Amino acid sequence: MKTAGIQKSKLLAPIAEVGHCGLFLIRMLSSIRFERGLLLSTLQQTYLIGARSLVIIMICGFFVGMVLSLQSINALQQFGASDQVSLLVGKSLFRELGPVLTALLFAGRAGTSIAAEIGLMKATSQIEAMQLMAIDPVQRIALPRFLAGLLSLPLLTAMFNAFAILGAVMFSIGVMGLDPGIFWSKLQTGIYFGKDFLGGVWKSIVFGGLVSLIAVYFGYYAKPTGEGVGTATTRTVVMSSVLVLIFDFIMTSFLI
């Protein structure tokens, strides 16, 4: 009986955690006050987690664009359709690779940093001190980081896509010698604003909210020990990556 009870509670634990995370999100959103302090701290966090992720996003975007065009040209050449490479690269980037890869990179670069920072603040009693000073740490610590993540990821995705296109241009035109006019015209006529571009934007907003929610949640509820902070950081990357891929499938099935 006891073993069955333990197994049941183990099965229910993830569901309970989803509910707890949902309540945390509601608490965070209900603490939004349209005041200067929130705007300033959100902008500061956007710089810390967004702008400081730019370099890695640009480098990765550039090389993803290069490898994508390399693979595409290689495959399309077999059918004599290598001039379609910009269309294939553009569709893949705007619809899937841009939002998904940026979210995964963002989880690794910024998500871990948010979780570790909040976890460390907890381990050193700074969160407790804030509560004792009658300052709501959810409003002052978690909310600006969540909003900054929500704001940063679509912008980072745009940068990722731009540098991926640049990588594709350099490889396709510069190395493989494709005609620049055909490359750009195929890209311009084949990519649709609503289906391709906006679809990617929606995805990146959802992924931004998802990754930053997971990061602030695991950081806020980290055990106040070194090991607890480490676990929170690891769980942030793992859960963010898995959920981004799951949500990507769900959203694609609605957007396609």
Add this chain to the structure above:
Amino acid sequence: MKDPIIRICNVFFQRDDKIILNDVSMDIQRGSIVAIMGPSGVGKTTILRLISGQLQPSSGSIEVNGKQISALSRHELYECRKDIGVLLQNGALFTDLTVFENIATPLREHTDLTEEAISERVLAKLESVGLAGTQELMPHSLSGGMARRVALARAVILNPKIVLFDEPMTGLDPIAMSTVGRLIRETNDQLGLTSVIVTHNVEQMKKLVDHCYILASTKLIAEGSPEALMHNTDPAVDQFMNGRVDGPISFHYQNSSSNSPVDSS
């Protein structure tokens, strides 16, 4: 005339199956400096957390400044905490803010003072804790004693009615210990505060406090002035106040949920 600002009545507190506090009552008088003493792990910090509303008692009541702490909503509790300053064991300074910003944080959050007025009050408070000129330093460049004094300045910047100190002397050298002790007394008397200090440092408390409570194995075993407690003949009180190894207070961890107040053997 008795005028308790904190009333703890028959508080019982347990965590999982372990009893931490069993029928503990205290009346802490307005304007006094009170010490809650006892061996490590006896539940001293738990009492501070109960007073500040971070924990809820399993039964019994805690009244702070005329308000039942356990009956307050989150918003009411935060309002009540504006009258309570807390100095945590490690100071808990915000590591990404300067000394100035650390002390200014409660003012920025809870007052509409101008930058000029905030600066004036923060610098005056820094001066009063003997740290004038340190406002631009970061917490990592402060010594333990300095960090504790900055945390004290931050705890009293809103002129609270009550200040709770969690082991303020732990880890300090004798000079820093005396400095912090003197500051606690001066701040308490100048601002008309009530100070509650959790500690196990008997020597410092003899010089500093007006009234002591001694806890041992879940129960309040004695209370009174430091002098009276020094002459208390109760074996457990005598053992604790004089730091004796042998006595009824067990050195070993007791994991029983029904552990007796003192070892009866």
